[in-house]
Amino acid sequence: MANINELMEGWGFGKQTAIGTANAGTAIWRHTNLNTKPWAKVPVNEDDRAEIGKGHEFPTQLFRSHYNMPPFELSKYASSEFLAWAMCFSLGNVTLTGSGPYTYVIVPALGATNATGLELPYFSFVQQIRPGGSAVLDEMLVGCAVKSWKLSIKNSPGRASAMCSVECVTTGQYTSPSAITLPAVSTPHEFNAGMITALTFNGINYLSGGSAKQFVSMDASWENNFRPGFFPGSGSQDGYQIQGRFEWGDRAFAVQFVVRVQTGSTEYATLINLTTGTATFTVTRDANNSFSMLIQKMGFSVAELGNTDGIVTLQITGVQLYDATNGLVTMTIITPITGICQ
Amino acid sequence: MKENVMDWVFMQSPQGEVREVEATTEALTPLMVAGWHQVPAPAASTGPVAQKPAAPAVEEK
Numbered sequence: 545m546a547n548i549n550e551l552m553e554g555w556g557f558g559k560q561t562a563i564g565t566a567n568a569g570t571a572i573w574r575h576t577n578l579n580t581k582p583w584a585k586v587p588v589n590e591d592d593r594a595e596i597g598k599g600h601e602f603p604t605q606l607f608r609s610h611y612n613m614p615p616f617e618l619s620k621y622a623s624s625e626f627l628a629w630a631m632c633f634s635l636g637n638v639t640l641t642g643s644g645p646y647t648y649v650i651v652p653a654l655g656a657t658n659a660t661g662l663e664l665p666y667f668s669f670v671q672q673i674r675p676g677g678s679a680v681l682d683e684m685l686v687g688c689a690v691k692s693w694k695l696s697i698k699n700s701p702g703r704a705s706a707m708c709s710v711e712c713v714t715t716g717q718y719t720s721p722s723a724i725t726l727p728a729v730s731t732p733h734e735f736n737a738g739m740i741t742a743l744t745f746n747g748i749n750y751l752s753g754g755s756a757k758q759f760v761s762m763d764a765s766w767e768n769n770f771r772p773g774f775f776p777g778s779g780s781q782d783g784y785q786i787q788g789r790f791e792w793g794d795r796a797f798a799v800q801f802v803v804r805v806q807t808g809s810t811e812y813a814t815l816i817n818l819t820t821g822t823a824t825f826t827v828t829r830d831a832n833n834s835f836s837m838l839i840q841k842m843g844f845s846v847a848e849l850g851n852t853d854g855i856v857t858l859q860i861t862g863v864q865l866y867d868a869t870n871g872l873v874t875m876t877i878i879t880p881i882t883g884i885c886q
Numbered sequence: 887m888k889e890n891v892m893d894w895v896f897m898q899s900p901q902g903e904v905r906e907v908e909a910t911t912e913a914l915t916p917l918m919v920a921g922w923h924q925v926p927a928p929a930a931s932t933g934p935v936a937q938k939p940a941a942p943a944v945e946e947k
Binding site: 637638639640641642647649651654656657659836838840869870871874876 | 895897909915919920
């Protein structure tokens, strides 16, 4: 028996060389996670109940089918390290420069020019409880990918004002014991809403000027909509079929934000006039830790009047348009950690 | 092999052209959107290297 507090999680900050090739221990970091559930392995069996010729409708035999691995959530306070990791592995096109701190410029990969087609970088995930001779849990899941993420900013004190959760998927391939000695738990450089240094959506600056006191919250999310990765030759583990690829489908980038309504609020006019413009969200902890999301062309599709804690507010749903030159969105992250997604 | 240095980075186009560009979001974004990706700096040339002519010795007075 073990308490869940003993669960240690580490995962590759570097990318695997192939979907079936695990990260080396040197490319794995260890972090805490607000999600208290381990990543479950779910082998699925099937039976012969649908087959006639047995003389009855009841099953008589079991068959191994496949590993149906549920998505797993990494839920963390937003930090330069974790945001760099999440954006690199979810968007795929990464440029790394600097000699400490390091700057990551990231845009969504395009299938036409991505070296791995519709596949994003893969990483390994290690979970352990009392690793060693009497381990309760010690396994490494190989071939994990970032399915989606959500970045939430809100008016509240502390680290909870800037959260990032990442949903991951995995093939079903694993090694147990993991043979990985996890490093000490990392201390990421976390952000909070008080560190926001740029907050302009479609020409409206919510950080200074006449709209400075309007902003309430923002949710941005990315979804890769992976297609199932079972195919001839996708592989097997323990006699169960595993997935051999995660190809993105129709990707979705959503941004919603809530602002207080005041005299002269221009959100309605912006929506009705089909006005578009860039959107910039930047949070800066110090010279070595910052995150910037530049949406190249944003319009508003919905402006819904409501109230938030008794204050009259508008919930704005943005439409992120693809710009022919600058694309959809560019993430720029400065962090002390090198080698992320390399 | 020469390393990428801070503020400049080598990028390769889908057609194979390699260019050293300033490592700013503004400069990198349109290239990355067009399919350029980061590559290591090209290896230094191994051929003969032209040298500057030696400076003439200055006679001490």
